[in-house]
Amino acid sequence: MKKTKVLCLILSLVFVFSVMLTACGGSETTPTPTPATSATPTPAVSATPTPEPEPEVLADPDRVHLVECQFYGDSMENLSYKESWPKIVEDHYGVKITMTNPARNNYMEVIQLSAMSGDLTGLVELFGGPYLMEWKAEDLIYPLSDFLADNEVWNTIIPESWKEVYTIDGDVWAVPTGDDGLPTWFTRSMRGDWLDKFGLSKPYTIDEFYEASYKFTYNDPDGNGIADTTGFTTSGTWNMQDIFQAFDARLNHIADPKPIWNPNTDIWEDSMIKPEMADALAFLKKCYSEEVLDPECFAGIGGSGMRERVSSGLYGGTFYWDGWVLSFENNVKKVVPDAYMVCVGALSGTITENLNHYGVGIGAPRVMMKTTEQPKEVINWVVTNFFGDDWGFWTGRLGPVGMVRGEADKACTIEGNTIVRNTYINEAGNIATYPGPGFIGGLPAKALYTVYEVAYYVPAPPAGQEDWAERTAATAIANTKRRKEWIDEYVANGMAYQLPENLKESTSPKYLEIGGDISTAGTTAIAAAVSGNLSIEDALAEYKAIAKSIGVKEILDFENEKLGKTTEQSYD
Amino acid sequence: MDSAATTVSYKRNEKKIFNKTNVMLYLMILPPLILYYIFHYIPMPGIMLAFQRYTISGFKYWSGFENFTYIFNTPFFWRAFRNNWVFVAFSYAFITPAPILFALMLNEIRVRWYKKTVQTISTLPNFVTWVVIAGIFMQLLSPTRGYVNYIIEFFGGQSIYFLSKPALFPWLFTFMRIWKGVGYSSIIYLAALAGVDPQLYEAAVIDGAGRLRQTWHVTLPGIRNTIVVLIVLSFSHVLSGLFEPIFVLKNDFIESSAEILDTYIFNLGITRGKYYLATTIGLFKSTISMVLLFFANWLSKRVTEDGRSIL
Incomplete structure (x- = not known):
């Protein structure tokens, strides 16, 4: 009997201690103040009234953390590219970039658990609208409208249709990966x-x-x-x-x-x-x-x-x-x-x-976690540099010049379509495709109707294949034309219709x-x-x-x- | 030192929790105890989630028994619960006796090298992960590329997609579990068989007992305690241990007979982020396991020869 009592006492103590440990184990992240969704961005406060207030100059963030799926392929693919890209971007813009790339197969499961633990921070790629709605309802993410209200790129280059897709209750909640608009x-x-x-x-x-x-x-x-x-x-x-x-x-x-x-x-x-x-x-x-x-x-x-x-x-x-x-x-x-x-x-x-x-594709949504430091600076920096700046756009879309795209001056225009190399003939003489980061999916203003196929010979074009670049580019353009004919045919005969984004899911x-x-x-x-x-x-x-x-x-x-x-x- | 002094010293040491003799044993058990504490006790307060609305953004409110009401009104929960018990029934009807029968048969083999070979081959599948085993059976049973269907068609039959038949699945799954585990599980029975006194067999032979009668009257009573203890011990975890094989084998065709509580918990909790519902089902399952554990303890006192409990 005595033994039983001692055992019960020990078990009770262990349980109580466990409760205490669990209770103390909560995340201690300092909450960044949430901007009121209806509030206007805070202007720079000036002591004396001036007739023309200076627009707020937003500083670059100290650090940008990105959580990406299929960045240079799945989580264990192209590791050297995965490692190099943030460094190259960091060197170019002078902003520290860190990344997390969970595996595609259980990407959402991993980031959901990470969000629950409070460890998920930065700009996070989600799989689609329903997740966006859920994360908004869970109060995990920032509305972005106020943050981006004064952003020139956001206001002038980003299509309004993109903003509408991710607008809920009057606020934009995500920035899309983007697409060429095909x-x-x-x-x-x-x-x-x-x-x-x-x-x-x-x-x-x-x-x-x-x-x-x-x-x-x-x-x-x-x-x-x-x-x-x-x-x-x-x-x-x-x-x-x-x-x-x-x-x-x-x-x-x-x-x-x-x-x-x-x-x-x-x-x-x-x-x-x-x-x-x-x-x-x-x-x-x-x-x-x-x-x-x-x-x-x-x-x-x-x-x-x-x-x-x-x-x-x-x-x-x-x-x-x-x-x-x-x-x-x-x-x-x-x-x-x-x-x-x-x-x-x-x-x-x-x-x-x-x-x-x-x-009309716009790519997966990217949301700003409420655990992010300097959220306004981060989202503005990303939009400005990856959609508004050519270097950032192409580096986000296809990878850094010299690393996977060959030399910038080798890009060309055929039939009005910009052709950027990401296919090449490797040392074994086989056609290979450079892996891409896919951080940016495209932008109608910079659409590559055929992004693909221009030769990048290593070390030199094989004999008899000097016109390979032109041929492959022509094939790519012909294929794009075929795709356009298909959609045109089915739209014309009334069998295909455009499904508005807001009617895709309840x-x-x-x-x-x-x-x-x-x-x-x-x-x-x-x-x-x-x-x-x-x-x-x-x-x-x-x-x-x-x-x-x-x-x-x-x-x-x-x-x-x-x-x-x-x-x-x-x-x- | 005389024997009286040794006895006194031993008795004095016996009263101490730590002494020179056993301190190393305590140290050896320390790492598993720490691990057990970290992974089984520290998370235990997490069962509170069963009484909360707890989503990916954390605690929302105390919900009382709302979660239980929700899952008890969900048809998917009852389907998974029913399937779990079907697998339990199949387990006790076929999987538990299989290694006993296998051990008895091996015990009858007199050619030593053959016995060892059979034992080794039958033990090997135990070391193959379920993912691989599922892949092997999926290929074997494929309606388009599987050898089983090639054979059926060779003899003029119609190919059957075995893994698309909900009624067949419990049988197939039981077969796979036996194939994978029978050799390994039989080891403990073979060890028990080795402990049966050979004189009992000699006496049985003198009494005119044949092979079957020797098995029935000597061998089985000789390993009865082992069988009973293993069966009783298994009661406490009858609802567990099926996640991996079911997860890799189930598909939309057989969802109705393959979904079990563990896969349902995974689906609700990890895939859909409904942690509070997953915990509720987990707690429900643990409660059943605990009741079964006490039942097993009570039963062990009654069925074992020395009346010892397992707790």
Whole structure:
């Protein structure tokens, strides 16, 4: 008995001591005062009134900390570049630069934990709008409007549309990575040479697509006498949005089965409880059971698995970034030299208009953590130097001159497009691409319609390849023209529409709370229905029950109220 | 020194917590104790998160049992909870007896080199990480590139995508766990078998017992205590230890039968930043484990020959 009492006493003491240790372990960072969102920037105080107050001259920050994903590739790639870039920028501008580059795979998880511990500081890249809304709601980040109110570059060069995208409650909360302003969208890449072989033209309808995919699977398109080809592949729902769109059972812009805005009816809806979803699933179930659709489509093959499969030359295609139509073509050509890809921008089915969406890219948002010292100085310095100064812009986008871009005077203009070298022929005689920092993604005012491809010979151009630079540049321009023709065609025939950034995802607080659950419930139901593990009716009923219990309707009501409409769908 | 003096000295030392004899032993146990304290006791007050709204920006407010109400009303939680118990049932039905049977079979092998070879080969998978094992089985069972389906198709069958069938998954997973762990887990039973008195076998033979009867009446009673202690000890962590294999094996097809509490906690806490909900489920799980631990302790007093408890 006595022993038990002593043991209890020791355990109690240990526990109390642990509580004390934990309580004392809190972050002791000195909070930097938050500017009131509606306050105007503090002008320089002068003792005597002057008719023309001097504009505030903002000093450079002492230090800038950047948290970046995919900076010179993933966290363990190009380490020497990762190390050199901050030093070169530091030498040029005289401001200390430090960086953190968590791995792409669990980037958001790592920085969320880091934010919780209070260690995350500086300018931080986020993966997208929903995170931005959440971090704003969590009071982790500064609004930037007041900080940048007097910034000339911000006011004159940065497009207003960029600011609008990251404006919430009247304040701008992030600075985008930037982009050249070209349309970005997912399209279906399909084997043009296989279509030719069967005398088929590029499909525009879901039936034509099925016919082609079926022949890709069963009519031996590669002619090797072995049944080794598959109609199309996908990683989960991600690479078959166009099929859902054909049935007007849309998934959201990243293929999540979450509430979406329907451009044809201008209303927010949950596709999972629309009758059209049953039709879409019936189509996919048929494709799956016939193995026209990759049997491992929901087995977590991931983006790399999907790309690898299409590039192998054994799959008819997939639905992915439009630029990948060309990349797939190049990859497949290594296996089948005569192969080429066609771009299917949308498939019509139940509906024929406003099927597939595109956006004008602006890149990932960068937010300013409230733990940052000199936040105003930091954000102004970054915007001024990386968007307003040529050296900073190109160094942020492609890397420092002399380090990865060769010499500045070798950049050239072809057909009105600035061409900057980032491809070269290495000592082994192979074409190689310099890795880039990607800290800046572009700016419409300095758009590189074809950024790529001018030779940088090491040590000298190989014999007979003196015109290689011009040829590759011409190819790059031709490819860009092809991309432009694709988007033009589908915009002209009404099948593609521009999805406004503010209608991509719900801003409802409920959405932030249950978004992950909706996605899980929807994806599980789709996978179960397509694979036949559950009947389509049961899978959708299961989803409906879950959606009702977690309150998805609240999100629809919230968004539709903003549009002045009433949600028509019911979960009862 | 005479024996009486030695006895007195020994008894005097016995009363001291630290003496020359045991101080080194205490020092040896110190590092694990420190580690245990740092990683198991210092974080313990973190369970308070279960009663708070605690997000990525920190403490918001005390929420009482709000988090518990939320998770108990979430279908995903109950699905994960149910799946956990399915795996527990499969574990006790198949995985626990497997090394015992394997040890009994190995014990019957008289060719020494063959026995050692089988033992070594069967132990090897234990040292392969689950990530690799998952990769091996995914390749083997692939509907397009897997050898299993090549064989099925060779004999005229239809290829089956095994890892897309929720009903099949618990069976496949149990098979993988047995394949990975049976050799290693059987070591302790083989050691116990070595301790069975050979005279008992001789007596059984004289009484006319065959191989099976010898196993039933001599071998199994001989290792009964070991079996019971290992089973009882396993009760306290029946809900743990499955995160890694499930995490690497599960996919959207089999989510309904593969999601368990640990992966759900990871998804809620690490991926989605809902630390307070993850902690709530973690606390719920720990409570169940603690109840099972006390049950195991109570049970051990009753089923072991000397009536000792494990605590």
